[in-house]
Amino acid sequence: xxxxxxxxxxxxxxxxxxxxxxxxxxxxxxxxxxxxxxxxxxxxxxxxxxxxxxxxxxxxxxxxxxxxxxxxxxxxxxxxxxxxxxxxxxxxxxxxxxxxxxxxxxxxxxxxxxxxxxxxxxxxxxxxxxxxxxxxxxxxxxxxxxxxxxxxxxxxxxxxxxxxxxxxxxxxxxxxxxxxxxxxxxxxxxxxxxxxxxxxxxxxxxxxxxxxxxxxxxxxxxxxxxxxxxxxxxxxxxxxxxxxxxxxxxxxxxxxxxxxxxxxxxxxxxxxxxxxxxxxxx
Ligand SMILES: [Fe+2]
Numbered sequence: 001x002x003x004x005x006x007x008x009x010x011x012x013x014x015x016x017x018x019x020x021x022x023x024x025x026x027x028x029x030x031x032x033x034x035x036x037x038x039x040x041x042x043x044x045x046x047x048x049x050x051x052x053x054x055x056x057x058x059x060x061x062x063x064x065x066x067x068x069x070x071x072x073x074x075x076x077x078x079x080x081x082x083x084x085x086x087x088x089x090x091x092x093x094x095x096x097x098x099x100x101x102x103x104x105x106x107x108x109x110x111x112x113x114x115x116x117x118x119x120x121x122x123x124x125x126x127x128x129x130x131x132x133x134x135x136x137x138x139x140x141x142x143x144x145x146x147x148x149x150x151x152x153x154x155x156x157x158x159x160x161x162x163x164x165x166x167x168x169x170x171x172x173x174x175x176x177x178x179x180x181x182x183x184x185x186x187x188x189x190x191x192x193x194x195x196x197x198x199x200x201x202x203x204x205x206x207x208x209x210x211x212x213x214x215x216x217x218x219x220x221x222x223x224x225x226x227x228x229x230x231x232x233x234x235x236x237x238x239x240x241x242x243x244x245x246x247x248x249x250x251x252x253x254x255x256x257x258x259x260x261x262x263x264x265x266x267x268x269x270x271x272x273x274x275x276x277x278x279x280x281x282x
Contacts, residue, residue, distance in 0.1 A: 007257040008133075011125045017132035018186060019123060021249075021258065030248075030265035031185040035223070039270050040207050042219040044190055046152070046281045049145045050214035054194050056143035057162055057239060063142070064094050066164075071099030072111055076169055082140075082150070082160035082243070085133040087126040093138055097161040100128040112179050112227075131187055131244070132258065134159045135251055149192075149241075152280045156251035158187060159244040165200065166237040169230040177227035178205055181220075185248060188269040188278065189220040192241040199234035203227055212240070219273055247272055 011020040022028055069077035081097040088096050103111055122129045135158055140147045193212035201209040205225035247269035249258045263272055272278050
């Protein structure tokens with residue numbers, strides 16, 4: 001039997017790309033077999049030229065736009081999309097992954113209470129929640145260190161952004177900000193720290209608080225509750241590359257289509273990190 005292929009053009013308008021693939025494969029069984037791992041200290045073994053990228057990000061914000069987070073009022077969370085969904089138009093190339101205006105009426109606590117994985121009315125093709133739809137890299141050719149780092153990924157890059165927390169931030173309350181994102185079998189999340197200090201940490205509800213330093217490339221266990229915290233009132237800036245890669249799918253840009261790779265249903269994405277299958281160390 002020919003290997004299945006999933007062109008974007010065949011995704012029904014009422015489904016996300018992932019839900020379409022799930023509906024036509026044994027994806028859920030495969031993902032369930034690999035659920036439940038918690039490895040908060042797993043890192044990508046790469047050299048990140050954080051200082052060079054820090055300067056390039058400043059230029060990219062200036063050249064391509066520096067966008068505030070659209071989901072919640074206030075401007076301290078901001079950044080620039082790394083990928084985009086062409087269906088959403090040129091106006092959303094830079095800010096399409098910086099939240100969504102429809103969540104703007106929620107206060108911070110309510111915003112994090114929305115389980116966006118389950119927000120079914122918006123689990124449709126081309127929406128903000130259609131993770132695999134954000135399948136095209138923005139053009140970072142004018143930023144060589146960043147472009148080189150992105151080229152090193154051996155897997156397709158999806159839903160990714162550069163994110164900066166800056167300005168006067170209040171200390172995080174203990175109960176606010178906890179949330180879940182995609183399972184690592186869907187989207188493997190790497191946080192690459194460009195700048196940060198001890199004012200900030202990544203926390204797991206049932207695990208450690210982790211302070212990242214420039215150059216760190218940490219795997220985030222996005223299927224368990226986590227959050228970013230401001231530990232002290234801060235005037236410093238925290239800038240990360242928030243990279244999501246598809247561990248189990250290939251993406252053919254010419255055909256605008258996905259297919260299963262050899263790792264699908266066979267290797268946990270965290271083991272792919274260890275085996276060097278996620279990034280060619282640069
Ligand atoms: Fe998250």
